[in-house]
Amino acid sequence: MTGAAVAATFVATATPALADSDITLNNSRGYMTYKDSVDVFEICDMNPDGYGVHGLLTKTGEGNVMHIDDGGDNGCDKQGYNVGSGKYRMSFFWDGGGAVLYSKYFSE
Incomplete structure (x- = not known):
């Protein structure tokens, strides 16, 4: 049972994001x-x-297709971008240094 749960988890994390996936x-x-x-x-x-x-x-093969930032003002910032076919990945970082966080690759 435990092996099946681990295998199912691996498959779920290795596949691209589908519609309505945050x-x-x-x-x-x-x-x-x-x-x-x-x-x-x-x-x-x-x-x-x-x-x-x-x-x-x-976006794989195209490089950075969107940049968004926040800091120094009230509230959060939002930006729309129509994610289509292809492989995308988000990265997030703090201006003060430290590690960059990366999402898994995803597509629609």
């Missing part, structure tokens, strides 16, 4: 979320430390 990258500094049902990306700086957060959407 993705969130987060750390103690903030988060970036993709809402597939409306093709909207949201980014939010949750730590008023003088540094903002940035997110990129990269």
